[in-house]
Amino acid sequence: MSDPRPTLDQLQVFLAIVDAGSFAAAARRLGRATSVVSYTIANLEAQLGLELFDRDSTRKPALTEAGRAILGDTRTITMRLGDLVAKAKGLHAGLEAEVALVVDVMLPPCSLVQVLDAFQIEFPTVALRLYVEALGAVTQHVLDGIANVGICGPVEFQHVELRRSQVGAVRLIPVAAPSHPLSRMGEEADMHVRDHIQLVLTDRSSLTRGQDFQVMAMKTWRLADLGAKYALLKAGIGWGSMPEEMVRDDIENGRLVRLAVTAWDNAIYRLQSIYRTNSPPGPAARWLLDRLKDTLAPV
Known part of the structure; x- marks a missing residue:
């Protein structure tokens, strides 16, 4: 044969x-x-x-x-x-073979999942690489070419090679476990937050290393992972801010308590789309940015 x-x-x-x-x-x-x-x-x-x-x-x-x-x-x-x-x-037709997307860890997971679910239907031939980073690490990924496009937080960093555009915002609220002393103080918590450990999200990149974002306590624990911060908060180790959407169910079910901290109450974490000016997004990447903007609360 x-x-x-x-x-x-x-x-x-x-x-x-x-x-x-x-x-x-x-x-x-x-x-x-x-x-x-x-x-x-x-x-x-x-x-x-x-x-x-x-x-x-x-x-x-x-x-x-x-x-x-x-x-x-x-x-x-x-x-x-x-x-x-x-x-x-x-x-x-100009469609990308692959899109590399990096998003800020504060981006609501349900918004991201909703958009990516629609993305696989709209662009079945386009592969996707997804990175989730904090603060300046999002911008660093785009600058280094690891990601084509990104959704980053309010990092005060300007670069001639980057194009930014406001896409929405996430509301941050101060929380602690029910067992935490601040949770039992009610309105008086505002006067005592400086005396308790604040859990602070820190930057893995060099762009904003050393910068503090809404740090109020005398003693801080710095974490590079929002999931770890979330776990420590629920365990009663320290207090800190979290995206309201992420902890709404925990507050309703008594796993976390919203603290009466005036400086942190209803803080706005602004989000921006970002890409390199010499490598603008193709059809699939542009679709991703536009749909993510549609799911976010307006600035």
Whole structure:
């Protein structure tokens, strides 16, 4: 037997027969003559050296053991080839092969999930790389070319290579565990926050290293991960601010208490879209930025 080289058309005809249940039904589905479908399968069987359909013992063609064995691989191959063709068409039209997105850790997870769920439907051929960073690390990722586009916080850093645009804001509120002393002080908590450990999100990048953002306490614990801060707050270790949307359920169910801290109450954390001026976002990346803006509260 010569080296078999099935064509995409042959494999698609094979699948059409399996799905339609007969050669005639497959022919109607494909818009071809039944004789053409039969001839195509005969050639495929000759190339593979295998009988794929039992045409004699059943009224309708049934898959042989060999036919069943190659069915899964055939579906995979045709799907992959279909994806390749779709991606090639997208690239020809200017669509990116991949988008690398970096977002600020303060971006509400539900907003991000909602947009990314729609993204996979809108751009099925575009791969995505997602990074979640804090403060200046978002800007650093874009500057270093690790990410094409980003959603960053209110970092006071200007660079000629960067284009920024306001996209919305997140409301921050001061919270602590019910067991924390500040939670039991009510309105008097405002006068005592300086005396208790404040959990502060810190920067992993060099852009804003050493800068403090709304630090009020004499003693601070600095964390580079918002998830770790969240866990410590619920454990009663220190107090600090969190995105209101992220802790709303905890407050309603008594796992956290909103503190009466005037300077932190209803603080606004402004978010911006960001990209390099010499590498503007393509259609898919621009779609991401626009949809993320639509989900955020206005500035």
